[in-house]
Amino acid sequence: MSDLTLRQIKKSFGRTEVLHGIDLDIQSGEFVSLLGASGCGKTTLLRIIAGLERVSGGTVSIAGKDVTSLPPEKRDIAMMFQSYALLPHLTVAENVRFPLRMRGQGSREEQAERVVKALDTVQLAHLADRRIRQLSGGQQQRVALARAIVSSPQVLLLDEPLSNLDARLREEMQVELMEIHNKLGLTTIFVTHDQEEALSLSDRVVLLNDGQIEQQGSPRAIYSAPETGFASFFLGAANLLPVTVEDGPVARFADDQVLALPETQTERGERMLLLRQEDLKIVPADTDGALKARVAIRVFLGARHRYMLDLAGQRISLNAPNSVLVEPGDEVGLTIDPEQLRVLAR
Numbered sequence: 001m002s003d004l005t006l007r008q009i010k011k012s013f014g015r016t017e018v019l020h021g022i023d024l025d026i027q028s029g030e031f032v033s034l035l036g037a038s039g040c041g042k043t044t045l046l047r048i049i050a051g052l053e054r055v056s057g058g059t060v061s062i063a064g065k066d067v068t069s070l071p072p073e074k075r076d077i078a079m080m081f082q083s084y085a086l087l088p089h090l091t092v093a094e095n096v097r098f099p100l101r102m103r104g105q106g107s108r109e110e111q112a113e114r115v116v117k118a119l120d121t122v123q124l125a126h127l128a129d130r131r132i133r134q135l136s137g138g139q140q141q142r143v144a145l146a147r148a149i150v151s152s153p154q155v156l157l158l159d160e161p162l163s164n165l166d167a168r169l170r171e172e173m174q175v176e177l178m179e180i181h182n183k184l185g186l187t188t189i190f191v192t193h194d195q196e197e198a199l200s201l202s203d204r205v206v207l208l209n210d211g212q213i214e215q216q217g218s219p220r221a222i223y224s225a226p227e228t229g230f231a232s233f234f235l236g237a238a239n240l241l242p243v244t245v246e247d248g249p250v251a252r253f254a255d256d257q258v259l260a261l262p263e264t265q266t267e268r269g270e271r272m273l274l275l276r277q278e279d280l281k282i283v284p285a286d287t288d289g290a291l292k293a294r295v296a297i298r299v300f301l302g303a304r305h306r307y308m309l310d311l312a313g314q315r316i317s318l319n320a321p322n323s324v325l326v327e328p329g330d331e332v333g334l335t336i337d338p339e340q341l342r343v344l345a346r
């Protein structure tokens with residue numbers, strides 16, 4: 001069953017329309033990421049689902065019921081904000097209990113039981129009586145998560161919940177979020193501008209671009225088969241280069257630079273070619289069928305090197321294992337399995 005249905009959601013601030021008609025169906029128990037660049041409308045869409053922002057057009061339904069004109073407390077949802085929005089003068093337990101109190105959900109004993117369970121889930125039961133200002137950033141983040149799940153909402157909305165954490169804690173919390181989702185099975189919408197986070201956490205990624213859905217699909221599908229230049233650029237460390245597709249079939253970069261394409265490539269003419277970093281290999285410059293490029297910049301990344309190369313007047317980047325070591329100024333060859341190439345419209 002579909003838990004959340006958005007139909008033709010539009011939103012304008014003054015004369016500026018920032019959401020241009022979003023249609024989305026989210027299934028019960030699904031973990032969906034809304035991914036997009038800053039300002040594309042992710043938070044606005046989440047606030048509309050939560051009831052914190054009114055739509056300019058369209059409808060929001062939760063579990064089959066039209067909630068478009070209902071206030072937030074009448075929708076069976078919980079939202080966790082980037083800023084956590086905790087009450088500093090209250091204890092951890094009081095903060096987590098807050099939404100239950102506001103909604104008059106359950107007796108005092110039932111509320112206390114739910115609070116203990118939610119704090120257990122985020123492994124904070126031992127800090128129940130601490131005040132918020134005595135907690136680290138990571139602990140505050142867990143309190144905010146406990147507060148969001150305490151009412152077992154139909155839909156859980158998370159707005160960049162991990163963005164204030166340092167890299168290591170962030171990775172830990174990603175794993176924990178997945179575990180909590182698997183355990184509770186809550187329908188979850190997760191807003192992020194981090195493509196890796198979206199790909200690693202979600203059942204489905206919805207890529208937003210300028211107030212519209214650019215593409216959506218499973219992480220694997222959207223990563224391996226981006227349909228537009230924007231999607232390929234946003235989703236992976238990809239190089240996107242203009243080429244002419246000719247008989248062969250080949251992609252021509254310059255008079256003396258062509259790359260074989262798979263036989264299935266039947267269209268000809270001006271196109272964009274997607275070269276994903278992990279598919280490109282640096283080989284000796286005189287290798288048969290290799291493109292020729294010159295090393296411009298090398299950056300040591302610990303387990304590997306990142307190279308910036310000049311290829312037919314364009315800059316491309318790729319990561320190579322430390323066993324491949326070339327110097328800035330070197331001429332190198334580049335190969336790629338034709339099956340990994342993707343040709344997109346220009």
Ligand SMILES: Nc1ncnc2c1ncn2[C@@H]1O[C@H](COP(=O)(O)OP(=O)(O)OP(=O)(O)O)[C@@H](O)[C@H]1O
Pocket residue numbers: 013018036037038039040041042043044045193
């Ligand atoms: N209350 C408001 N009044 C006027 N314009 C707004 C308001 N809220 C958002 N906007 C504009 O709407 C657009 C979408 O904003 P939104 O916050 O939804 O983007 P976002 O994708 O969540 O970005 P970020 O990742 O930076 O939070 C932006 O251009 C923003 O300036």
